[in-house]
Amino acid sequence: MIAMLGIITVWTAGFAGLNHLVVRKWRDSWQLAAWSPTMLLVLWVIYLTIDSSNDSTSHNLWPIELLGMTMLSLIVLAFVAVAYDARTKWKARG
Secondary structure (H helix, E strand, C coil): CHHHHHHHHHHHHHHHHHHHHHHCCCCCHHHHHHCHHHHHHHHHHHHHHHHHHHCCCCCCCHHHHHHHHHHHHHHHHHHHHHHHHHHHHHHHHC
16 A cells, blocks of 8 residues: 555656656746646545545556546646637637
């Protein structure tokens, strides 16, 4: 359980760091929206931790779950980035 939490914590911190590199120049409310993928991953980590502490056999395939949630978070980040880009182009037109 401790090794799993260590791996997941490092993975989530790495995702948060990369997320920060992607959106560090965004301003206004978009900066808050840009952190939604990381918050999605963090909420899943909290759920996994609580659920695994109750039943240690409930998440035997947690590495696959971790990759899946990371992919979902990246998809959310891509949608937010496309929306941000569309907004900035629309705003530049006048």
